[in-house]
Amino acid sequence: MADVNRGDRPLSPHLTIYRPELTSVTSILTRITGNALIVAALLIVWWLLAAASGPRYYGFVNGIVTSLPGDIVLGLSVWAIWYHFLAGLRHLYWDTGRGLDLGSAYRLGYAVIIGSLILTALTLVAL
Numbered sequence: 001m002a003d004v005n006r007g008d009r010p011l012s013p014h015l016t017i018y019r020p021e022l023t024s025v026t027s028i029l030t031r032i033t034g035n036a037l038i039v040a041a042l043l044i045v046w047w048l049l050a051a052a053s054g055p056r057y058y059g060f061v062n063g064i065v066t067s068l069p070g071d072i073v074l075g076l077s078v079w080a081i082w083y084h085f086l087a088g089l090r091h092l093y094w095d096t097g098r099g100l101d102l103g104s105a106y107r108l109g110y111a112v113i114i115g116s117l118i119l120t121a122l123t124l125v126a127l
Contacts, residue, residue, distance in 0.1 A: 022109040030087040033080035040077035043070075078123050083116035 043065065050061035064070055090108045093099050099108055 026109045033084045079120040082119040086112040
C-alpha cells in the first residue's frame with residue numbers, strides 16, 4: 001500500500017539539498033555554452049548578411065556588433081568556444097574509459113575552466 005503519511009516531505013530531492021559539485025557545474029556550463037554559441041552564430045550571420053545587403057544596413061549592424069555590448073557578447077563567445085572545445089576533449093577522453101575517477105574528474109574540470117580562460121585571453125590579445 002502507498003505511504004499516505006508522507007507529511008511535508010518533497011517527492012524528490014530538491015536543489016537546495018545538494019551543494020553544486022565541480023562536475024555538475026562544468027556539465028551545466030557545457031550545455032549553456034553550446035546554446036550560447038548558437039546565439040553568437042546567429043549574430044555573426046546577421047552581420048554577414050548585413051554586409052551583403054549594402055553599406056547603409058551594414059553600417060547599422062556593424063555599429064551594434066562593434067559597440068561595447070557587442071564586444072562583450074563576442075568576447076564571451078570566444079570564451080564559450082574554448083570552453084566548449086576543451087569540455088568536448090574531456091568527454092572524448094572519458095569515452096576511452098580513462099579519467100573517470102573523482103580525482104581525475106576534478107583535475108580535468110579545473111583544466112577545462114583554467115584552460116578556457118587562458119586560451120580566451122591569448123585569443124583576445126592576438127586580435
